[in-house]
Each structure stands twice: as C-alpha cells, then as structure tokens.
Amino acid sequence: MTIVHSIPATRRLILQGAGSVALFGLGGILFAAPATAAANDKYPEEAFKQKSDADAIKALYGKPHEASDKVKLDAPEIAENGAVVPVSVTTTLSDVTSIAFFVSENPNALAASYQIPAGTTPSVANRLKMAKTCNVIAIVESSGKLYSATKEVKVTVGGCGG
Amino acid sequence: MASTIRVRAISNGDTTEVQALVQHPMDTGLVKDAQGQTIPPHFIQQLTFEHNGKKVFLANWGPAVSKDPYVKFAFKGANKGDEIKISWVDNKGANDATTAKIQ
Numbered sequence: 001m002t003i004v005h006s007i008p009a010t011r012r013l014i015l016q017g018a019g020s021v022a023l024f025g026l027g028g029i030l031f032a033a034p035a036t037a038a039a040n041d042k043y044p045e046e047a048f049k050q051k052s053d054a055d056a057i058k059a060l061y062g063k064p065h066e067a068s069d070k071v072k073l074d075a076p077e078i079a080e081n082g083a084v085v086p087v088s089v090t091t092t093l094s095d096v097t098s099i100a101f102f103v104s105e106n107p108n109a110l111a112a113s114y115q116i117p118a119g120t121t122p123s124v125a126n127r128l129k130m131a132k133t134c135n136v137i138a139i140v141e142s143s144g145k146l147y148s149a150t151k152e153v154k155v156t157v158g159g160c161g162g
Numbered sequence: 163m164a165s166t167i168r169v170r171a172i173s174n175g176d177t178t179e180v181q182a183l184v185q186h187p188m189d190t191g192l193v194k195d196a197q198g199q200t201i202p203p204h205f206i207q208q209l210t211f212e213h214n215g216k217k218v219f220l221a222n223w224g225p226a227v228s229k230d231p232y233v234k235f236a237f238k239g240a241n242k243g244d245e246i247k248i249s250w251v252d253n254k255g256a257n258d259a260t261t262a263k264i265q
Contacts, residue, residue, distance in 0.1 A: 083229065084228045088234070120236070121238070123235065124233065124234070125232075125235075126231065126233045126234070
C-alpha cells in the first residue's frame with residue numbers, strides 16, 4: 001500500500017516543482033527586460049513605438065514614476081511653432097543615470113532619452129516637435145527610482161507637418 | 163563635405179559645457195511632400211559623445227526631435243585642449259563623426 005501511495009505523491013511534487021520553476025522563469029524575463037532596456041546602450045526601439053506616454057514609460061523603464069519638485073522642467077508656456085519647442089530639464093537629484101522626454105499627444109509619445117554616465121551633469125537641453133497643445137513630461141532616473149515633472153505647452157501651429 | 167556636426171565645448175574650470183548642432187532632416191514619416199507622397203522616416207537614432215574613449219553622453223532620439231537637432235549638456239573631468247569625439251547614426255544606417263577641442 002505504501003508504494004502505491006508514494007508514487008502519486010512524488011509525481012505531484014515533481015509537477016509542483018516544475019510549475020514554480022516555470023513561473024520564476026517567466027517572472028524573471030518580464031521584470032528583467034524593461035529594466036535593462038533603459039540601462040544599456042541599445043536603441044530602445046520598442047519604447048519609441050509606443051503611442052501613449054504611459055505605455056512608452058512602461059516600455060522604457062517598466063516601473064512607476066512619482067512627481068518631484070527636484071526635477072525642473074523648463075518649457076515655454078506658449079510655443080508659436082510646434083516644430084521647434086525648446087525644452088530643458090535640470091535636477092538637484094544625485095546619482096542620475098538617465099533623463100527622458102515624453103510629449104503626451106504626439107503620435108509616439110517618447111521623444112528622446114538620454115544616458116547620463118557618472119561625471120556628467122544631470123541637465124539636458126534640446127528641441128522637440130509637438131503635434132498640438134499637451135503635456136511635456138520629463139523623467140529623471142535617480143538611484144534606480146523615477147522622478148517626473150510635467151508642464152503643459154500651448155502650441156499654436158503643430159509640428160507634425162499637417 | 164563639411165561635417166554635419168557642429169560642436170562647441172567650453173571648459174568652465176571643473177565642468178565642460180558641450181553644445182552640439184547636427185544637420186539632419188529628422189523626417190517623421192508622417193509628412194507628405196508637394197506631390198502627396200509620404201516622405202519616409204529618416205531620423206538620427208543615437209548620438210554619442212566620448213572623452214578619452216569614455217562615453218560621457220548618449221542620446222537616443224525618436225523622430226519627435228526637431229529638424230537639425232540641438233543638444234546641450236555638461237560633464238566633469240576634462241581639461242582645456244582635450245578632444246571629444248561626437249558620432250551619430252540614423253535609422254537608415256548613415257552616420258557621421260567629428261572631433262572637437264575643448265576651449
């Protein structure tokens with residue numbers, strides 16, 4: 001009798017073991033992929049393809065961000081020409097590894113993402129295209145956490161050709 | 163042909179401020195030309211700045227960066243007279259590189 005009972009028991013154990021290994025494997029891939037996307041030198045193709053700002057942030061970093069007054073986003077109140085909108089960001093946060101710019105109503109929200117190696121000042125100025133009046137979001141990655149600043153820019157003439 | 167990259171790097175004691183202007187159409191792939199033909203996307207994907215072989219700045223760009231892109235940043239650890247190397251590559255695989263002396 002004991003032998004008959006022990007066979008299903010071991011089989012169950014093996015099955016359980018296999019199941020948890022599979023779950024671990026899947027979890028590892030899901031969490032590891034977005035985190036490395038922002039850290040290595042590879043061009044973040046997937047993040048640039050996302051339409052909404054939330055999806056683009058998820059594809060680039062894969063973690064939530066919080067608004068912070070330590071991130072200073074400088075953009076004009078009104079941009080006369082949406083094709084050239086000067087946007088810059090500076091931050092007092094330390095240990096910054098990357099800075100990214102998102103334009104929420106553009107066909108693809110992610111505009112630019114910058115890697116900041118150690119020794120480089122966490123401050124970037126650039127010029128972006130904006131399709132219409134919407135929010136510009138700057139995200140600063142500091143010590144592995146994400147901090148953001150948002151500003152609405154009114155666009156008189158859209159910068160997507162139209 | 164003259165380089166597509168214009169760079170000004172100014173040493174300010176400890177930090178070096180770098181400004182770069184690249185000549186590039188940065189076409190989004192959404193705009194039509196006068197004949198109604200869509201202009202295919204053509205934009206710079208990566209712009210790299212190196213000092214003494216060490217990367218000091220890397221830009222990943224999408225088509226939402228303005229035509230003839232401009233970027234400004236600053237880094238520490240360079241001296242006057244040092245050279246920085248700037249290079250870009252676009253979505254069609256074209257590229258260009260130049261060096262600039264820190265002033």
